[in-house]
Amino acid sequence: MGRAPGPEYGLLIEYNRVPRRNEMDLGHSTIERMMNMNKWLIPLASTLAAVLISIFTYNSLPAEIAVHFDSADNPDNWVSKPVGAFLSPAFILVLSWIVMFSIRFEKDESKRARAEATLPTIVGTLSLMLLAVHGSIIAFNLGYDIRSSAVASFIVGGVFIVLGNLLPRLPQGRYQxxxxxxxxxxxxxxxxxxxxxxxxxxxxxxxxxxxxxxxxxxxxxxxxxxxxxxxxxxxxxxxx
The missing domain is CATH 1.10.287 (Helix Hairpins)
Incomplete structure (x- = not known):
């Protein structure tokens, strides 16, 4: 007859049940990478969409692109076609990076974690807002009847609705x-x-x-x- 399992057998089973430190670190790093990818998903998609809009319409755009409008919806500021077509896509990425980087200045880990949990929604909203602005500017310069005041009202309203839902979950900032x-x-x-x-x-x-x-x-x-x-x-x- 074989020898009955001794106490060391039970210890071996318990040891095997405990996650190794390397496994825990690997799981944590995987989750962190997924969260970082999630934060950049909408900004990158918005940037790509804005670039494609500019590329497909570039030859039809005028040499000077109207980018600002007065209170009567009349254009009052123009830029060159390359700047008007491709500055907004670059600005989407820059603004998203600034928002994500600014959270690193929060020293309280719990507050930083709460802020990071809302990052995908915040940068996603900002990216879509800038994409909408870019699309409306391109459409106006292609000759479509676009009212800048109506576009601004829709965008500001959408941002207010999203931030209104997020605000109760945001931590109190140091300079707030x-x-x-x-x-x-x-x-x-x-x-x-x-x-x-x-x-x-x-x-x-x-x-x-x-x-x-x-x-x-x-x-x-x-x-x-x-x-x-x-x-x-x-x-x-x-x-x-």
């Missing part, structure tokens, strides 16, 4: 004002998030107003948003 205790900060963030969310729908609705009314009402809504935010912040500081 007002500086509040954690429970007060959460209350203020929830209020500001709701305010941004509903303001976003108002901005989108402004896109359907005639051009002569859209810009003044846009400024009025933006002023009200800033004023309400400041009043709420001052009140929160006084009661903290």
């Amino acid at each position: 004002w007002p500086k509040l205790p954690d429970h007060k900060q959460r209350q203020f963030a929830r209020f500001q998030g709701k305010l941004m969310f509903f303001s976003g729908f108002i901005f989108i609705a402004l896109a359907f107003l005639p051009g002569t009314y859209s810009f003044p009402v846009f400024l009025a809504v933006l002023f009200c948003f800033v004023a309400v935010t400041i009043v709420k912040a001052v009140t929160a500081v006084r009661h903290s």
Whole structure:
């Protein structure tokens, strides 16, 4: 008859059940690489889309491209065709990198982890916003009837809706004002998030107003948003 397994057999089984340090490090690095790829997915896709738009329409674009418009939706600033066609795609990557790099200045690991969890949404939203701006500029210069005020209202409204959902989950930054205790900060963030969310729908609705009314009402809504935010912040500081 064979010898019965001794205590060392049980220790061997338990040892085999424990993940090796190298395996844990490998799994952690794999997850980290996947997260980094996820952060860059939409910025890279937006950049590629913007470049393809410019390449396919380049020969049809005028020598001078209108890139800025006044309150009456009339162009008031132009750049050369190469700059107008390819500056925006480069700016998508640069802005995305700046946003991702800025989080490294946060020394609190828990706050940095919370901020990094929202990075794909933030840089994705910014990238899509810049892609929409680029597409509308190209379309206008191709002769399509594009109202810059309507495009701006849609884009700002969309950004407000996305950031309004994200704001309660973002950590309190070192340079953020007002500086509040954690429970007060959460209350203020929830209020500001709701305010941004509903303001976003108002901005989108402004896109359907005639051009002569859209810009003044846009400024009025933006002023009200800033004023309400400041009043709420001052009140929160006084009661903290």
